[in-house]
Structure formats: C-alpha cells, structure tokens
Amino acid sequence: MHRILVLDDIAQEGIDILEAEANIEYEVRTGLSGEALRSALNEFDGAILRSGVKITAESLEGNTRMRALVRAGVGTDNIDKAASTRRGIVVMNTPAGNTVSTAEHAFALMLALSRNIPAASQSLVEGRWDRKKFMGKQVAGKTLGIVGMGRIGREIASRAIAFEMNVIAFDPFLTDEQAAAIGVNRVATVDEMLPQIDYLTVHTPLTPETKGLIGHAQLEKVKPGLRVVNAARGGIYDINALVEGLNSGKLGGVALDVYEKEPCTDNPLFGMPNVVCTPHLGASTEEAQTQVAVEGIHLLIKYLKTGEIRHSVNVASLDPKTLEELRGYLNVAHRIGLLAAQWHGGGIDQVSITYRGEIASKDTRVVNNALCAGLLERIVDDANIVNSEMLVRERGIELSEEKRHEKGAFSSSITVKVSGGGRTVTAGGAVLGQNMPRLIMLDGYRLESFLDGKLLVFAHNDVPGIIGRVGTIFGSHGVNIAQMAVGREGNAPGGPSIGVLSLDGEVPAEALAEIESIDAVTRVKTIDLPAVGEMPSWLS
Numbered sequence: 382m383h384r385i386l387v388l389d390d391i392a393q394e395g396i397d398i399l400e401a402e403a404n405i406e407y408e409v410r411t412g413l414s415g416e417a418l419r420s421a422l423n424e425f426d427g428a429i430l431r432s433g434v435k436i437t438a439e440s441l442e443g444n445t446r447m448r449a450l451v452r453a454g455v456g457t458d459n460i461d462k463a464a465s466t467r468r469g470i471v472v473m474n475t476p477a478g479n480t481v482s483t484a485e486h487a488f489a490l491m492l493a494l495s496r497n498i499p500a501a502s503q504s505l506v507e508g509r510w511d512r513k514k515f516m517g518k519q520v521a522g523k524t525l526g527i528v529g530m531g532r533i534g535r536e537i538a539s540r541a542i543a544f545e546m547n548v549i550a551f552d553p554f555l556t557d558e559q560a561a562a563i564g565v566n567r568v569a570t571v572d573e574m575l576p577q578i579d580y581l582t583v584h585t586p587l588t589p590e591t592k593g594l595i596g597h598a599q600l601e602k603v604k605p606g607l608r609v610v611n612a613a614r615g616g617i618y619d620i621n622a623l624v625e626g627l628n629s630g631k632l633g634g635v636a637l638d639v640y641e642k643e644p645c646t647d648n649p650l651f652g653m654p655n656v657v658c659t660p661h662l663g664a665s666t667e668e669a670q671t672q673v674a675v676e677g678i679h680l681l682i683k684y685l686k687t688g689e690i691r692h693s694v695n696v697a698s699l700d701p702k703t704l705e706e707l708r709g710y711l712n713v714a715h716r717i718g719l720l721a722a723q724w725h726g727g728g729i730d731q732v733s734i735t736y737r738g739e740i741a742s743k744d745t746r747v748v749n750n751a752l753c754a755g756l757l758e759r760i761v762d763d764a765n766i767v768n769s770e771m772l773v774r775e776r777g778i779e780l781s782e783e784k785r786h787e788k789g790a791f792s793s794s795i796t797v798k799v800s801g802g803g804r805t806v807t808a809g810g811a812v813l814g815q816n817m818p819r820l821i822m823l824d825g826y827r828l829e830s831f832l833d834g835k836l837l838v839f840a841h842n843d844v845p846g847i848i849g850r851v852g853t854i855f856g857s858h859g860v861n862i863a864q865m866a867v868g869r870e871g872n873a874p875g876g877p878s879i880g881v882l883s884l885d886g887e888v889p890a891e892a893l894a895e896i897e898s899i900d901a902v903t904r905v906k907t908i909d910l911p912a913v914g915e916m917p918s919w920l921s
C-alpha cells in the first residue's frame with residue numbers, strides 16, 4: 382500500500398484518481414508548515430503540492446519514508462531540491478499543464494493595464510461615470526518585450542502578434558532561427574530591448590540571474606510610460622524600483638500576479654494608481670488545474686508503483702522502456718559497487734566508472750547512481766538511485782565517468798575503479814542473458830564469477846596446489862563451494878592471480894584465518910552481496 386499526501390488544493394479529478402486506484406491510500410492535509418509538515422511528510426510515500434506549501438530542508442529532516450514530491454504546476458522554487466535529492470526523494474513537475482492559462486492571465490494583465498479596467502470598474506461601481514479619467518492606450522502597433530521565451534513566453538508572443546504588436550524577445554537559449562519562426566526579434570541582452578519597448582513581461586524562473594533583473598539601473602534605460610507585467614515569480618522586478626518608476630512617471634503601469642513572499646497582503650504597490658494586482662492566479666483556471674492535478678497524480682502513482690520517472694527536476698528521467706532496458710545494468714552496477722567497496726575496504730577518495738559497448742550510448746546517470754548506491758550502502762542508511770551520486774560527491778569523493786562505444790567480450794560492461802588510502806581496486810560487471818549479473822574482471826584480471834550471495838575473494842600467487850588447499854579448508858569447515866573462478870595475468874603460471882569463490886554458507890573465522898596463513902595468499906576477504914534475484918527496494 383502506497384500512502385499519498387495531498388498538501389494543497391488540487392482539482393477533484395486528481396482526487397478521483399487517487400480514490401479509484403488500487404493499493405493507494407491518500408489524505409488531504411492543506412495549510413501545513415513547520416513541525417506539523419515535517420511529521421506529516423514522514424508518514425507518506427509521496428506528496429503532491431502547488432505553490433501554497435514550502436518544503437524546506439527542515440521539513441525533510443529525519444524523513445525516512447517520502448520517495449517523491451510532485452509539483453502540480455511548473456515552478457519548484459518552493460521545494461528544496463538539494464535537500465530532497467540528499468534524502469533520495471524524486472521531485473517532479475507538470476511543465477505544460479498550465480502554460481496557456483498563465484499566458485492568458487499575463488496577457489489579461491497587460492490589457493487591464495492598458496485600458497485601466499480594474500480602476501474604471503471600481504470607480505463605476507462606487508457611483509462615478511468617469512470616462513475622461515480612464516483614457517487608455519491601444520496595444521496594436523506597440524512593442525512588447527518578452528524576457529524568457531520558454532513555454533509561456535512563446536504563448537504570449539503568439540497572442541501579442543495576433544494583437545498586431547511587435548515583439549522583441551530575450552532568452553539565452555533562443556536562436557535567430559527560432560525567433561524568426563515565431564515571428565519575434567531576438568536581442569542579445571535585456572538592456573538592448575529596454576529603450577525600444579512599450580510593454581515588458583517576464584517569463585523566467587526565479588534564479589540568481591533573474592532575481593532583481595529589472596531594478597533602478599534598468600528603469601533608467603526605458604522609454605517613459607513603459608508598462609510592466611510579472612506573472613512569473615516575485616523578486617524578478619525590484620519592487621522599490623517599480624514604486625519609484627511609477628512616482629517619477631518612468632513607468633506607465635505595473636501588473637503583478639506573484640510576490641516575493643506569498644501569501645502577500647501588504648505591498649507598497651497596493652493602492653497606487655496604474656497598478657493591477659492578482660493573488661497568484663496565473664494557473665487558476667479549471668482547465669489548468671484539472672490538467673496539472675491529473676498529470677501530477679499519474680506521475681506520483683507511476684513512480685511509486687513502477688519506478689518510472691518523468692518530468693523530474695532533480696534526477697534523470699527513467700521512462701518504462703529505458704527502465705526495462707537498464708534494469709539489468711542497474712542491478713549489476715549496484716552489485717559491483719557493493720563488491721568494490723568491500724574489496725577496497727577503506728576510505729575512498731576517487732571513483733571512476735567506465736561504460737563500454739551498447740550501454741555507452743545510453744543515459745547512464747541513473748546507472749552511476751545505482752553504482753554509487755552500492756559503494757555507499759554499507760555506510761549510509763538511505764543511499765538510493767536518486768541521491769547516491771550526490772552523497773558520493775558530498776563526501777569529497779571525486780567521481781568521473783568514461784564511455785567507450787566499442788564492444789569488448791560482452792555487448793556491454795561496466796567497470797569501476799575505486800581509490801583511496803594508497804589502495805586501488807577495479808571491478809567489472811556485465812549482464813548475461815536477461816538479468817544474470819556477472820563479475821567479469823577484478824583488479825585487472827579477467828574471470829567470470831557469480832555476483833550474488835556470499836563470495837570469498839583471495840589474491841594470491843598462482844602456484845600449484847593453492848586451489849586444492851583452499852577447497853580442503855572449506856571442506857573441513859563444512860562450507861560448500863558453489864562456483865570458483867580464477868583470473869591471472871596472461872598465460873604464464875606463478876604470477877599474481879585472484880580467486881573468487883561463491884559459497885553456500887557463512888565463512889567461519891577460523892577458515893578465513895587458515896586461508897590467510899597460506900604463504901602464497903596475499904589478501905583474502907569475504908564479500909556480502911544480495912542473493913540471486915534480490916533487488917534493492919528502489920529497483921524492485
């Protein structure tokens with residue numbers, strides 16, 4: 382049974398899906414914050430929210446249960462993604478469900494500013510028939526500047542063009558060809574558009590680059606009477622600069638849907654002439670809310686039930702086809718990570734992963750995570766496919782990845798090299814058949830060994846009789862050897878070799894001591910791996 386927490390008001394259509402879905406339990410608890418939020422999050426496997434809840438690192442403190450947070454909407458700035466990743470929580474959003482509604486709202490704000498609609502309406506219902514005071518401006522023939530030409534920015538552009546406006550756009554990822562296809566003029570900087578535009582609307586996320594994007598310095602450069610709209614995020618415009626701009630006449634109007642701190646009921650712009658404000662209504666249409674709730678609930682259920690990851694903002698996506706293709710490699714990567722950590726046995730400061738063959742052409746970020754989960758599993762409680770690479774890097778371990786497209790003896794293989802404390806070990810793995818993980822290389826020696834259950838690895842000099850002696854020791858302690866693999870340098874006997882035994886039972890300490898005492902044995906270690914077919918919870 383998966384438990385889902387609904388933290389914000391979402392459309393009934395989303396709730397209906399939860400109601401009908403087998404093996405899903407849900408609760409709606411809105412308005413949570415602080416300790417109540419923290420303890421609630423630890424009772425559920427997944428949660429869905431809008432912009433009304435703030436998930437901070439403190440909200441996730443001590444959380445051992447939550448696996449996925451879904452934003453029914455676009456902006457995930459109310460979720461601490463680094464903290465979520467560290468806890469192994471996937472954060473997903475529904476990027477396109479509210480695009481049109483938000484573009485329509487931003488456009489409505491622009492028209493409302495141009496024609497003084499809110500103030501005129503207010504004046505009339507208060508008993509005044511004042512036509513002269515509310516002389517407006519036509520948008521046709523005017524120039525609109527759009528900062529941020531993503532989904533919403535592009536919808537705004539097409540609407541503005543339909544309203545016979547000229548559009549100038551700035552977005553670092555917009556090419557001249559794309560701009561021409563959309564019918565807008567691209568500029569290389571925001572400053573370049575400022576003296577040319579009559580209206581400005583921003584459609585970027587709030588980032589260190591966009592925070593305070595339009596402030597006092599920018600307003601120095603604008604055409605007097607510029608009307609500005611913000612239906613993206615509070616903080617992109619500097620509010621004090623807007624107040625000053627309105628007072629000085631530099632600005633002809635300001636329309637806001639979003640605020641630095643929400644809910645916002647107190648703002649220096651409220652009540653000023655030529656200001657139109659709405660309480661974060663961009664996505665508040667029946668259509669958008671139905672879409673984001675239905676899509677968000679599906680994302681959550683899919684992830685919890687199948688491991689499929691779509692629209693994640695903190696980890697690589699994993700669609701069902703890729704998940705099926707990669708499942709065997711995720712399993713082998715996890716196992717060679719576990720083996721390398723135990724065979725190394727000490728502190729690690731460098732990890733390099735090499736993908737060879739067909740797997741080299743796949744998105745291997747998730748496989749890196751699986752391998753790192755194996756490396757960390759014995760020292761970190763909650764290493765999983767979401768957080769492990771981050772946890773490895775956070776420990777100051779240098780992680781590198783190399784891809785070689787040519788095939789070796791196997792269609793695909795994964796090799797890890799782990800170094801630290803003056804010791805380096807390497808382990809290579811491959812998948813036989815559908816899902817039979819195999820160890821194919823250890824410390825540079827080619828061999829072929831099982832990669833499950835209890836293993837005994839012994840480095841030794843390849844002298845006659847050694848295998849027999851190791852076998853006899855296990856026999857005398859009643860431990861059955863299920864499989865044995867030996868790898869050595871080249872074909873010549875006598876040199877360094879490595880042996881891997883797959884055992885049917887625990888290794889008694891005395892047996893280990895006896896093997897260690899064999900002259901030719903240079904190092905011996907037992908390795909614990911999951912049993913055949915046993916998968917970590919994040920892969921099963």
Ligand SMILES: NC(=O)C1=CN([C@@H]2O[C@H](COP(=O)(O)OP(=O)(O)OC[C@H]3O[C@@H](n4cnc5c(N)ncnc54)[C@H](O)[C@@H]3O)[C@@H](O)[C@H]2O)C=CC1
Pocket residue numbers: 454455456476479480483528529530531532533534551552553554584585586587588590591612613614638639661662663664665
């Ligand atoms: N008022 C509301 O209810 C809603 C507000 N939003 C806000 O609108 C924003 C945009 O949404 P979408 O268009 O769906 O996102 P998107 O990801 O499709 O587009 C964002 C665009 O901003 C551009 N960008 C990023 N940094 C930039 C910079 N420094 N200068 C110029 N451009 C930059 C990106 O290249 C991208 O093209 C969201 O991040 C969200 O904060 C989204 C939905 C509803």
Ligand SMILES: O=C(O)C(=O)COP(=O)(O)O
Pocket residue numbers: 431432433453454455456457479661662663664665
């Ligand atoms: O999707 C977004 O980024 C929004 O800002 C919409 O917010 P909301 O879901 O209406 O709280």
